[in-house]
Amino acid sequence: MFTLAHLSDIHLSPMPRAKRRDLLSKRMLGYVNWHRGRKLVHRREILDLLTRDLVERKPDHIAVTGDLVNLGLPEEFIRAAEWLHHLGPPAHVTAIPGNHDAYVRLHPESGTGRWQPYMRSNAPGELLMPTPPTLFPFVRRFDDIAIVALSSAIPTAPFIAAGKVGSLQRTLLAEALARLGREGLFRVVLIHHPPLPGQASWARGLRDAGRTTRILKQNGVELVLHGHNHEQTVRELPTASGTAIIVGAPSASEAVEGRIPAARYNEYAIARNGSGWHVEMTGRSVAGAAEHVWECERVVLRER
Ligand SMILES: [Fe+2]
Ligand SMILES: [Fe+2]
Numbered sequence: 067m068f069t070l071a072h073l074s075d076i077h078l079s080p081m082p083r084a085k086r087r088d089l090l091s092k093r094m095l096g097y098v099n100w101h102r103g104r105k106l107v108h109r110r111e112i113l114d115l116l117t118r119d120l121v122e123r124k125p126d127h128i129a130v131t132g133d134l135v136n137l138g139l140p141e142e143f144i145r146a147a148e149w150l151h152h153l154g155p156p157a158h159v160t161a162i163p164g165n166h167d168a169y170v171r172l173h174p175e176s177g178t179g180r181w182q183p184y185m186r187s188n189a190p191g192e193l194l195m196p197t198p199p200t201l202f203p204f205v206r207r208f209d210d211i212a213i214v215a216l217s218s219a220i221p222t223a224p225f226i227a228a229g230k231v232g233s234l235q236r237t238l239l240a241e242a243l244a245r246l247g248r249e250g251l252f253r254v255v256l257i258h259h260p261p262l263p264g265q266a267s268w269a270r271g272l273r274d275a276g277r278t279t280r281i282l283k284q285n286g287v288e289l290v291l292h293g294h295n296h297e298q299t300v301r302e303l304p305t306a307s308g309t310a311i312i313v314g315a316p317s318a319s320e321a322v323e324g325r326i327p328a329a330r331y332n333e334y335a336i337a338r339n340g341s342g343w344h345v346e347m348t349g350r351s352v353a354g355a356a357e358h359v360w361e362c363e364r365v366v367l368r369e370r
Contacts, residue, residue: 068211070254071125073116073331074293075133075164075317077108078149082141091170092224093137100136106322108136112329113319115352117153119359123350125333127208128153130184131293131315132164132219132258140176147180156183160206160213164258164294165227168219178219185215194249195242203238205246211336212251214242214287218259218272229259229294230273236281243285247307252336252343255282255290260314262303266295279303282310288343288368289313289334296320298330298349300367311345311367321352328352328362342370 081100089097120128130150135142153159161184167177178185187197191205191212202217216239218229231239239255246253255261259272262279272278282290286307292314299314313332321329330351337344349363 067335067337068127068208068252069125070211070334070336071120071123071128071331072131072291072313072315072334073120073128073318074131074258074291074315075296076113076130076146076149076319077104077133077136077166077317078113078142078146079105079108079110079136079319081105081136082139082145084137084139088139093139093170095224096137096169104136108317108319109321110319112321112352115357115359116318116329116331116350117149119350119352120331121153123333127211127213128159129213129254129256129291130159130161131256131291132162133166133293133317134161134164134181136166136169138167138169138172138177140172143177143180150181150184157188159184160215160256161185162202162215162256162258163217163219165219165222165229168221171221195238195245198234198238200234202235203242205242207251210250210252210338211254212246212249213254213256214239214246216255216257218257225269227270227294228268228273229271231257231278232274236274236277239278240281240285243281243287247286253287253289255287257290257292259294260292260299260312261290262301262312265299265301265314270294286310289336289345291315293317300347308342309368313347313367330362334367339370342368344369
């Protein structure tokens with residue numbers, strides 16, 4: 067059995083103090099928004115409770131699906147790298163960027179490049195599917211499990227939180243899924259934006275959701291993990307190789323009593339079952355004034 071934990075949209079707080087020149091961009095609006103309300107929503111103590119619980123449970127692997135930072139300030143990327151390090155070593159943790167991690171164009175070295183060790187293939191994954199020069203998708207393999215990590219993060223105009231996989235990544239995704247399927251592996255796709263058409267509005271959604279979903283359907287996938295909507299959702303997608311499960315996780319730091327669903331991460335226990343797979347999902351959650359994390363859900367997502 068393999069256990070894979072998934073958390074998303076940590077929107078790390080507190081916000082570092084911003085220099086005036088850093089705010090001469092789209093960041094200014096975000097900075098005002100943050101201090102008007104978002105800082106009350108994304109709470110560090112909530113994230114720390116979930117992080118501690120997650121680390122103590124020692125899953126085999128941890129996936130983080132983007133929106134680690136808020137305004138893309140260089141200092142935020144450094145702090146998020148420290149948080150990732152606290153979660154586990156790069157061999158143990160896979161991260162992908164979200165729209166907030168591409169808030170403004172930054173030189174990779176002062177942006178997501180700081181998370182590079184967490185955003186690259188491992189040797190068995192590289193053997194299956196070499197990483198393209200554009201870095202995504204990359205593949206990590208752990209025995210029978212293969213993770214295909216996509217980036218849907220693109221810089222956008224203010225008030226737009228859309229994403230895009232793009233034609234190159236879609237082509238490589240198709241190739242990767244087909245190849246991993248032939249190897250009989252359990253395929254997990256990581257993407258920040260919800261992949262199905264209609265799961266988010268035009269201003270917030272994946273621009274090529276239809277075309278990306280078609281790739282998933284044609285080539286098959288077992289599990290797709292995403293964030294972005296800050297909401298727990300479970301969807302099914304019929305594919306050429308059986309039904310895929312698509313799960314969106316809430317924000318791991320967003321827990322305001324009575325207003326917003328509990329902050330949560332999910333843990334998947336994945337085991338071979340005859341010619342198929344058995345997958346059980348356990349939700350671990352914390353809300354409002356609570357000072358502990360509890361098991362809020364346990365459900366078998368597929369039997370075989
Ligand atoms: Fe988010
Ligand atoms: Fe997002």
